[in-house]
Amino acid sequence: MGTKKEEILSEEIAAETSEKEITQVDNNILSMNELIDKIGLLSENKNPYLVSKEVEEIKSIFYSKLKLEENDKPFVQKDKEKQEEVAVVNKELHPLEIKFKSIFNTYRKIKSDFRKNREREEERNLKTKLSIIEDIDNLAKEEESIKTTFEKFRILQEKWRDTGHVPIKDNNNLWQSYHHHVELFYDYIKLNNDLRDLDFKRNLEEKSAICEKAEALMQESSLNRMHNSLQELHEHWKNVGPVRKELREELWQRFQNTSKQLNKKRNDYFLEKKKQDAKKLKSKAAICSEIDNLTSKNIDSHKNWQKITDQCNNLESKWKELGRLGKEDNKIAWRNLKDSLNIFYQKKNKFYKQKKEDSKQIIANKIVICEKAEALQENTDWKETGKQFIQLQEDWKESGFAYPSQSNKIWERFKKACDTFFKARKMHYKNLEKERESALKEKLSILEKLKSFTKSDNPKEDIKKLKVFSNKWKSIGHVPRNQMTINDEFFTLLDSIFEKLGLSKKDLATEHYKNKINSIQGNKKAMTSEQQFIKGKIDALKKEIAQYENNISFFATGQNTKPLLKKAQKQIDNARNKINEFKEKLQLLNKA
Template identity: 30%
Template structure:
């Protein structure tokens, strides 16, 4: 029926113009087809009533058309929205949900949905959603922070609550009810359109019949019917109203039964429309342009829906006044939105700069969890910049938002690849750490103090180098490893405490030995070596008395100097005395340092030899007894002699391990 009604709306029902009665031609046709004579008569009447001087008509169009068109479009939209979707004044009373728990928010949402019409609860549902998402997000963030603090990785974090599942279910129920409601509203709007088209047809028939005895009463009935029908789809609102109003004016123009009554009706309508014009003028001083625009839309709706026509000679003038008042508010609103567009452009540019920074962010050098945590913090800072830049209306924000999501998705994809691989590495790390635990547990009762201590120290160092394991195993394996190591080192410390008493007793003995040695003249190498052996046999010294070893070594060096030995042998004897002291004290650090020093000396001497031999190449034609050549050869021989001594010392250190 709707399709037929729309096809039958006669596009000759309206003529062009900007005054109240010179309405634009409708693309819709009237429900009932009239004869060509009847249609021509309608058009002729409308054209007579709306004929204007061309100059004034152009002026009105230039000044007011844009403003009026925009307001009429808004009225059409609001006629559908405001009449079918409950006003804010009718909505459920507002509640502050910021202090509610998650469970209380879900209970409130359930009650709101079950106890109220779905069209009245949009604001409340959105407030509950906002409070729930904020509280749940903070709760999840806190749990994640604790998870990471305990050594967990972001990729492993998972969290859910039953209350969240109930919340999601309630939101789904609300959306289904809301969708069903608006489907029904669409049906009502289309039904109302059919009724309004029928009323227009009845009005046309009334005018054509022109029965003076009954036409006024029937006209009032038609007006009551029109006002009682309710909203139609916004795309048809202006066209149906213009056609209807055109025939209302025809009725008044043709009403001859009581000119006095008609004039009184016109007068009352004029007074009401003048009041509307004054209200429209007062809105020009309203600071809130959105409020002023909304109020103006309401005034236009009252003008069109609730107030009838005025005398034909007043129609152009009064409509022009209303249009001028409309234009002032329209221009003010236009300037406001121009300013807002500039603001939105600035916000958009800031957001796009952030997106560009996220896209350019380089993660190629990220090698470990710490690197990625830094990158995550950097991206989070950029995300905050994006949101702090300001809000955009949906029509402008969607494209920017999609770019932002694409940029962050690129980063998150790279991050997820790393943590997926990290998860595999953690499994490998778990195997390695379990192997170290088994070593530690096998040595915890060992009495081979030197080897066991060195092995366990290496195991501890390896443990630190291995890295993270899956969080669910982390505590258990650490406790096992720590228990085995602590058990061994507690035993070691106890053993050292016992040894330290013996070492303290050695101090007195070794001091006496050293004093006697100073008074003794040892004339042979064997006697000196025997003295060294006796010194070692006296045992080790406490760490704070190790300086006695240095005094002993100096005394031995003096004795070696008195012997008739070559320089190389004396150097070697001095070296072995010192090194044997390190061995006796189990001073591994000094032994390693000594080996490093010797290797360095060998490298330096070798390079000097190579350089000097290189230099000799420049003197290939010189005589053998050339002083310069002889000097270089002597230096080479000296360095080679030094290298032989250093190599002997290095071999001595290497043989200690055997």
């Protein structure tokens, strides 16, 4: 059977649909599994043509959802590298599509079997009705009484009404042939006015009842039930015989006018619905434009993609909340939505594929950072290693985002290395603080003893004792940072005692410098700075000597230049003496 014939058959059968058979569920909100289950349920309908439109709608919705899921699949499985590659390459059917095809093919077979059975039944009905027409034609040739003949005619009429549909191509000719032979029969029996009038009366009553039923349909709230009932009444009208000639036009006009009012009511509803659908279609198209605009600018971060994906989902929900449209408008609206969503998810998919490639390099960089941290975690150069760890932590932050499934293990390794170092450093400084508190107590004790020191008659012995104080102080170690002034207090006091003992300026300067070294010992930065300062002084003095020697070379020989020469030579000797002093200081620094 051709497509056109199948559509006619479908419309013819759909006219038999009762209100309870029309689904009230919006199939767009169902999941793919629920759509498959619903086709299975609809397949159980005794008449598959009653649900054919809905089955086709479900098919369209199912494949729309399947396409969206397949577009989204590679980045849904982005943390499973191998599965993603398979998802991109694999061309096999989706498991749900296999299940859907199986259920859908079952429905198609049921529908095909039903159509074939229907065709066979219509052929049988055609033969039956042709036989009825032939029997009516033969009634006029019988020699029985009019009453008996009329009773046979009535039986044939009932049989005609009880016989179902015939093939659509034969319907019109068959009806005209039937109507023609009925009129011939009435012409045959017109001699018997009583029987004819009785039949006219019965037909009038039946057709009047049909008109009343049609008029009552004006109060029917369901347009589907109203339309289907009207079709049944028209079919019934055809099967009722004629009425008296003078009443025929009036009765027909009554039924026809009511039919027009009912059809207008139905048409007005669909015209209004068409206007509403046009507005909905426009609104849905605007939503699709909004979805298109979401990716009009470059989106370069996972966070932003999450944000606009939520916006896209909200817009899709908003699109669905507008409700269904007419069949053709619905196709256009769904096509527009699918196109917009396909473009959106294709761009999203492309971003995450590139993100996956970038992620490989990011992971490699993080592994290098992790390995550096693990190599440093046991290092006890607390200051320098601490700086390196802080830099590694900054490098980790700047290395880029990687999916937790790929980076968590590396992060745990890196965190463990950092924790190992910083916990050890914390413990070291905690112990060091205890040691410094202990050193402070010892130094306070020495300071008190030094304050009570009294000079004896033997300066040499006093100097030895003072050096014992100095060496003892030096051996104790560092005090807390907030108590560092105790060193200045100690060495200032020590210098003042040395002065009182009458040391030579040179010895006193040496002792002063040794005390200075003791006060800064352990402070690497201060020691380095002092060394650089002395070296700078030595270099400056050497330049000064070179300048004086250069000036002397220009002096003329004679009595007038001797004072200048003598003065220059003295400056050179002083500079050399200072250089020797600085060198001695440098030696003391290097030995410390």
